[in-house]
Amino acid sequence: MFIVHVQVQVKPEFVEAFRQATIANAQQSVKEPGIARFDLLQPAEAPAHFVLVEVYRTAEGRAQHRETAHYQTWRDTVAEMMAEPRTSVTYTNIFPGDEGW
């Protein structure tokens, strides 16, 4: 799998708006054939920080995601909400194998 963890620090006044915009994006993203999971997590102790856990079946699945209307709407909607540029790290799965997603 082609797995991306995206770290986002949101301006305090946009926490709820970011949350709603990202849920809307995730709800559409999980319908994409190239996406196995699309999770939105929040640290227990840092309510203005979010992590997106994006699990694509292949790197191409990510490229296809970026062509979707829901991704582009999300990207444009949240641009002003971020306190700093978001960062991401790309992983591959050691366990479980691809059948585990």
Added chain:
Amino acid sequence: MFIVHVQVQVKPEFVEAFRQATIANAQQSVKEPGIARFDLLQPAEAPAHFVLVEVYRTAEGRAQHRETAHYQTWRDTVAEMMAEPRTSVTYTNIFPGDEGW
């Protein structure tokens, strides 16, 4: 869910041993009723770094995990393999809800 991302930097000479020990632990961990997922990820560009994505149904599930023989064996086995103390961050799920795991 009670989700923990654990970051581990392994000494280069222990990468394969850490990988094997952690797969063995994960294979047992996913059988625990308190655990929904237990993933081992590796960054594309940093082969001595690993991330464990541990998804517990409750905080109690994590406490129970730490009582298991497989966890304690893993903890003791990998202690000398780490280049620095491992770090972890605890999250809750915004999307999907608990039924999504």
